[in-house]
Amino acid sequence: MLKVENLYVSVEGRAILKGLTLEMNPGEFHVVMGPNGSGKSTLALTIAGHPRYSVEGGRILFDGEDITGFGPDERAKRGIMLAFQHPHEVEGVRIIEFLQQVLVETKGVDPVEAYDRIVKKAEELWFREEDLHRYVNVGFSGGERKRLELLQALLIEPKLLILDEPDSGVDVDSLSVISRTIEELHQRGTAVLLITHYGRILGHLDREKLRVHVMKDGRIVKTGSGELVERIESEGFGRIFEEVGE
Ligand code: ADP
Ligand code: MG
Ligand code: MG
Numbered sequence: 001m002l003k004v005e006n007l008y009v010s011v012e013g014r015a016i017l018k019g020l021t022l023e024m025n026p027g028e029f030h031v032v033m034g035p036n037g038s039g040k041s042t043l044a045l046t047i048a049g050h051p052r053y054s055v056e057g058g059r060i061l062f063d064g065e066d067i068t069g070f071g072p073d074e075r076a077k078r079g080i081m082l083a084f085q086h087p088h089e090v091e092g093v094r095i096i097e098f099l100q101q102v103l104v105e106t107k108g109v110d111p112v113e114a115y116d117r118i119v120k121k122a123e124e125l126w127f128r129e130e131d132l133h134r135y136v137n138v139g140f141s142g143g144e145r146k147r148l149e150l151l152q153a154l155l156i157e158p159k160l161l162i163l164d165e166p167d168s169g170v171d172v173d174s175l176s177v178i179s180r181t182i183e184e185l186h187q188r189g190t191a192v193l194l195i196t197h198y199g200r201i202l203g204h205l206d207r208e209k210l211r212v213h214v215m216k217d218g219r220i221v222k223t224g225s226g227e228l229v230e231r232i233e234s235e236g237f238g239r240i241f242e243e244v245g246e
Contacts, residue, residue, distance in 0.1 A: 001063055002024040004021060004022040004023070004058070007058035008056040016042045017039050019057075020220055022213065024191055026159070026189075029191070031211070033229065038218070044164045048080060051072075062075070062080065079158050083153060083161065084164060085165045094133055095131070095135070096118060096133055100118065121151060125148075125151045125181065143169070143170040146174065150177075150181045150182070159191060160192075161182075163193070165195055166196075166201065167179075180203065207225060207230075209225075
């Protein structure tokens, strides 16, 4: 479903991704780990089509189609969604209106039905109806921002959900609801590409079925199953890099 082939990406003239290859089948759950600055967010933003990240080599295929040159909206239409590491405040745009528009455009739902659906799903992520009338992320805590990203995902049910550190800057209670929501989406068939530093977000997911990629300096230097997550947590990246001669 997703094929990232020998990808080279630069930001403002600086090479960040240096020959990254990654393949995902429909419904799979992949985890990306790596030290700060190794290019994890760059990978996520490049797959989502952020204009600041320029592809210097390689390509990205989605469902067999070369999407390397596509804008973010075209990728979203094909079922790719990115939940941001640092969701931005959007002054003047109310959550409810934004989400209604998302549902009208992506699912063809009428606005009234969309409203009811949003309020219902929002409850699962601990948003009350009155919260939905606030501006997007304005004055929101870290946990609220990340939960709002997950609410969008629940409504859209993307084919591919990329999550960039959904567990960073959130309290334990938010962490559990975020983790549960990711698992729910995965069970309903969404393929997940999750960037994290911690195994806790993986909750009860079957470690055997996970594919874990370890990044260093813009490339994937090791891929394994879920046991890698716990190894990295206990031993750090150094040992793994040594093993693979990095
Ligand atoms: P990670 O998510 O693994 O911490 P990033 O992809 O955010 O890594 O960043 C990789 C490298 O690229 C870092 O050295 C970072 O400073 C640099 N970088 C990322 N985005 C930008 C940007 N917009 N402008 C300049 N440098 C950037
Ligand atoms: Mg980082
Ligand atoms: Mg990052």
